[in-house]
Amino acid sequence: xxxxxxxxxxxxxxxxxxxxxxxxxxxxxxxxxxxxxxxxxxxxxxxxxxxxxxxxxxxxxxxxxxxxxxxxxxxxxxxxxxxxxxxxxxxxxxxxxxxxxxxxxxxxxxxxxxxxxxxxxxxxxxxxxxxxxxxxxxxxxxxxxxxxxxxxxxxxxxxxxxxxxxxxxxxxxxxxxxxxxxxxxxxxxxxxxxxxxxxxxxxxxxxxxxxxxxxxxxxxxxxxxxxxxxxxxxxxxxxxxxxxxxxxxxxxxxxxxxxxxxxxxxxxxxxxxxxxxxxxxxxxxxxxxxxxxxxxxxxxxxxxxxxxxxxxxxxxxxxxxxxxxxxxxxxxxxxxxxxxxxxxxxxxxxxxxxxxxxxxxxxxxxxxxxxxxxxxxxxxxxxxxxxxxxxxxxxxxxxxxxxxxxxxxxxxxxxxxxxxxxxxxxxxxxxxxxxx
Numbered sequence: 001x002x003x004x005x006x007x008x009x010x011x012x013x014x015x016x017x018x019x020x021x022x023x024x025x026x027x028x029x030x031x032x033x034x035x036x037x038x039x040x041x042x043x044x045x046x047x048x049x050x051x052x053x054x055x056x057x058x059x060x061x062x063x064x065x066x067x068x069x070x071x072x073x074x075x076x077x078x079x080x081x082x083x084x085x086x087x088x089x090x091x092x093x094x095x096x097x098x099x100x101x102x103x104x105x106x107x108x109x110x111x112x113x114x115x116x117x118x119x120x121x122x123x124x125x126x127x128x129x130x131x132x133x134x135x136x137x138x139x140x141x142x143x144x145x146x147x148x149x150x151x152x153x154x155x156x157x158x159x160x161x162x163x164x165x166x167x168x169x170x171x172x173x174x175x176x177x178x179x180x181x182x183x184x185x186x187x188x189x190x191x192x193x194x195x196x197x198x199x200x201x202x203x204x205x206x207x208x209x210x211x212x213x214x215x216x217x218x219x220x221x222x223x224x225x226x227x228x229x230x231x232x233x234x235x236x237x238x239x240x241x242x243x244x245x246x247x248x249x250x251x252x253x254x255x256x257x258x259x260x261x262x263x264x265x266x267x268x269x270x271x272x273x274x275x276x277x278x279x280x281x282x283x284x285x286x287x288x289x290x291x292x293x294x295x296x297x298x299x300x301x302x303x304x305x306x307x308x309x310x311x312x313x314x315x316x317x318x319x320x321x322x323x324x325x326x327x328x329x330x331x332x333x334x335x336x337x338x339x340x341x342x343x344x345x346x347x348x349x350x351x352x353x354x355x356x357x358x359x360x361x362x363x364x365x366x367x368x369x370x371x372x373x374x375x376x377x378x379x380x381x382x383x384x385x386x387x388x389x390x391x392x393x394x395x396x397x398x399x400x401x402x403x404x405x406x407x408x409x410x411x412x413x414x415x416x417x418x419x420x421x422x423x424x425x426x427x428x429x430x431x432x433x434x435x436x
Contacts, residue, residue, distance in 0.1 A: 085265030103172065118239070191249070197242040
């Protein structure tokens with residue numbers, strides 16, 4: 001039976017989080033609102049304020065909860081993590097305060113899963129402690145997120161691998177202590193065995209950041225946080241491979257699946273915040289002699305948002321539940337794949353619709369920077385492309401369901417009424433005898 005309930009002790013933690021995020025994390029959003037400021041470890045003023053908040057989170061047993069117990073985390077499970085992330089999603093700084101900031105969350109997971117003890121000691125522990133940040137460098141300028149089009153490659157040269165090629169939109173590369181780089185090592189093998197993953201320290205010679213690309217919300221168009229990188233004959237030792245040779249696809253999939261569900265969880269929180277603003281506005285302002293909320297068009301926007309948000313929240317919780325069932329061995333490996341895809345597909349549209357309606361109801365104030373809605377609205381496109389383009393997931397989901405379908409046996413569809421009616425009469429020839 002599907003069950004999203006939690007014990008009273010954990011609900012008390014959620015209640016504590018709700019108050020803490022609103023009072024403390026959202027305050028950090030106001031004091032340090034710059035894009036990606038939460039990743040800038042050199043900002044001593046912000047870090048000085050951040051550390052005591054992180055200590056409070058750790059004291060509550062809520063630090064780095066995305067990792068299971070076998071990976072060094074508390075092991076709350078995905079349903080509880082979903083409920084937590086609804087709250088964390090309200091604030092840009094909250095993920096950093098709680099030790100669950102992407103891309104570091106996914107990078108920590110694959111280091112824990114595939115890293116050697118030496119790699120974990122050098123990179124995972126400082127990452128989990130929040131002392132450093134990392135970068136996941138996978139997509140490429142010409143091929144986007146399609147690994148079949150990747151050309152950035154590594155070749156063996158004695159006791160080193162030499163990486164040559166270009167990567168695109170490598171978030172936080174300029175701030176990272178290390179980069180996880182997915183490159184082609186065996187070009188003649190099948191796609192899923194063609195690539196390997198490397199840990200590349202950021203101070204390795206040859207890492208040439210050509211540009212730091214800005215996105216909506218960045219204040220400086222020439223100094224964003226998403227790097228276009230040339231790996232120019234970058235040399236790394238043999239022991240810097242993460243996982244097995246040719247296992248890069250497996251490593252990446254382990255990371256991206258978790259990232260997609262975490263994005264979905266936080267989207268619920270962001271949209272709930274926008275909806276709360278919408279409700280407040282509806283009962284606060286008047287137009288044409290009535291409260292905004294008394295107008296049917298506004299009521300329609302509210303109702304549509306309620307249904308969309310609740311539907312997506314339940315989809316996310318069900319997906320989290322399935323993942324927990326897989327982890328517990330009660331469902332087969334891969335059982336959550338389609339539902340993770342559903343979350344990825346529905347997420348940007350929900351975000352666009354709910355935040356967009358909130359912006360509309362606030363009018364000129366909504367599009368101003370006096371409220372967070374305009375910047376929030378710009379972020380829906382980021383969600384559409386995060387962890388792979390949405391269209392790719394639509395195609396994958398459709399194909400998965402078509403595999404379950406069987407073609408019609410005859411000329412007409414299986415639900416063709418005349419055909420079914422004839423079969424029914426043949427089966428029960430006397431069914432309508434003496435009928436009126």
